[in-house]
Amino acid sequence: MVTFTLNGKTRTFDGDPETPLLWVIRDFEKLTGTKYGCGVAQCGACTVHLDGMPRRSCITPIAMIDGSDVITIEGIAGKEAEAVQTAWAGLDVPQCGYCQSGQIMSAVALLQMVPKPTDDEIDGAMTGNLCRCATYHRIRAAIHNAANAMEG
Amino acid sequence: MKITLLFSGIAVNCLVVGVGIMLAPASKAQNAGSLRPVESFQSISDKRARSVALFEEAGKVIQHPRCVNCHPATERPLQGMSMRPHQPPVFRGDAGMGLVGMQCNTCHSEQNTPVVGQADTLKSIPGNPAWHLAPIEMAWEGKTLGQICEQLKDQKRNGEKTMAEMVEHMAHDELVGWGWQPGDGREPVPGTQEEFGKLIQAWADTGAACPSP
Numbered sequence: 001m002v003t004f005t006l007n008g009k010t011r012t013f014d015g016d017p018e019t020p021l022l023w024v025i026r027d028f029e030k031l032t033g034t035k036y037g038c039g040v041a042q043c044g045a046c047t048v049h050l051d052g053m054p055r056r057s058c059i060t061p062i063a064m065i066d067g068s069d070v071i072t073i074e075g076i077a078g079k080e081a082e083a084v085q086t087a088w089a090g091l092d093v094p095q096c097g098y099c100q101s102g103q104i105m106s107a108v109a110l111l112q113m114v115p116k117p118t119d120d121e122i123d124g125a126m127t128g129n130l131c132r133c134a135t136y137h138r139i140r141a142a143i144h145n146a147a148n149a150m151e152g
Numbered sequence: 153m154k155i156t157l158l159f160s161g162i163a164v165n166c167l168v169v170g171v172g173i174m175l176a177p178a179s180k181a182q183n184a185g186s187l188r189p190v191e192s193f194q195s196i197s198d199k200r201a202r203s204v205a206l207f208e209e210a211g212k213v214i215q216h217p218r219c220v221n222c223h224p225a226t227e228r229p230l231q232g233m234s235m236r237p238h239q240p241p242v243f244r245g246d247a248g249m250g251l252v253g254m255q256c257n258t259c260h261s262e263q264n265t266p267v268v269g270q271a272d273t274l275k276s277i278p279g280n281p282a283w284h285l286a287p288i289e290m291a292w293e294g295k296t297l298g299q300i301c302e303q304l305k306d307q308k309r310n311g312e313k314t315m316a317e318m319v320e321h322m323a324h325d326e327l328v329g330w331g332w333q334p335g336d337g338r339e340p341v342p343g344t345q346e347e348f349g350k351l352i353q354a355w356a357d358t359g360a361a362c363p364s365p
Contacts, residue, residue: 020268040267041259041277042240056259059277064261110253125253128240 002066006031007075017063022046024062025072033073033101037130044129047102048072054109056128073101080111083146091142095133103129107143116147187212187343190354203358210322210351211297211363216341218331222285223292229285230293233339248285256283264335275337282327287311301362315356323349 002013006029013024020039025031025048034057037045041056048057049071084107087093094100103126110117110125117125122143131139188209196202213219221230229238240259245251250258261279286292289309292300303309304318313321322328323345331341341348355361 018266018268023268039270040274044240053255054253054258059259059265059267060261061265064265106253113252121252124243124245124251128242128254128258130240 002062004065004067005069007071013062015062017061019062020058021048021050021060021062021065021070022057025057025070031072031074035098035101037099037102041128042130043099043102044106045099045102047105047129049076049105049109052109052112054106071105073105076105076108078108078112079150080108080146083149084108084111084142086149087142087146090145091138093135093138093142095131095135099129099131099133103131103139107139107146110143111146111150115150117143185340185342187347187351189347190350193354199358200361203355203361204363206351206355206358207301207361208297208363210348210355211300213331213341213343213348214292214300215297216331218334218339218341219328220292223290224285225288225291225293225295227288235293244285244288248287264333266336273337276335278330278335278338280327280330284327296363296365298363298365301360302365305360305362315360319349319353319356322352 002017004011004013006025011029013019013028015024015028022034022036025034026036034048035045036058037043039058041059044056046056046058047054049055049069050060050065051068081104084104088100088104093103106126106129110122114121114125119140122140126136126139126143190206193202193205193209196205217230217233217235221232221235224230227244229242229244230236231238240254242254242256243251245255250256259277260283261277262281262283263279265277265279267274267276290303290311292303295303305315307313310318329345332343332345334340
């Protein structure tokens, strides 16, 4: 039995301990904002926050997260998340949108660690989040906008 | 260092190709998969020649892609038996743990992790509690075994280790040991860590002589 916190609520999972966290989130918890892209940590679509750090849920066995705190796109909160949401809407960042929950989870984590990131810092943090619509230029601009908004 | 988001754009266009490469079968074993025991070197009467021969045997491990991939000469780790640049494109960062927001543990766990529903040629994501890159002064990529040998003895380039500490590191360090337990679908380095440690100890005991650079 694995016990963890999901978006602030205590949850348990009693299935195969090798079940990826992604599928526990989507199939058992019915939170479908976190996406399956590649299944091998190559695309970033499945990014969640694990104990406050970005983590690819597709290659995270559920047994590994016993006692941990998981935040998904449905549960993200705080000034960084609010700033990112506003900036994303302001620049109309998504095109098809499939990768965007992963992009946003990575962007929020970056801003939590680096409130005013440079272009290089943004690129370094976001390089593992692929976007087939190539919205990268808007993503980077939106992160800058979010940082500026937080700065006041 | 300049990483552009355009690079990621290229990466997505190449994703299918890239994953295809990643899933390519591992190349044939370059080593016999075993190490000669220390005792078998006793027939070499010249002490210096014996020391060099011991290190050359240990070099089967040291120069194996499993080891060199995380001793890169650039800011980017390597991957696979073909020693291609790591995908996703990750970089050294502080203490070899990756850049902020894209650290090693964004993907790598404390243990090798099986992947689910993938091709037979990709069976696991490698992992270890100490997963990180060797410091740049310990880069082995592109160096000859003789150059690596001199590097291992140079305290400015070996983490200020004495020879005894170097032997201990090679023989017992857990991340070094990962090379023999690299996870399903990945070729291990030859022999065992115990055999490797004995070779390094014997090399040290015979004067730690190096092959020609």
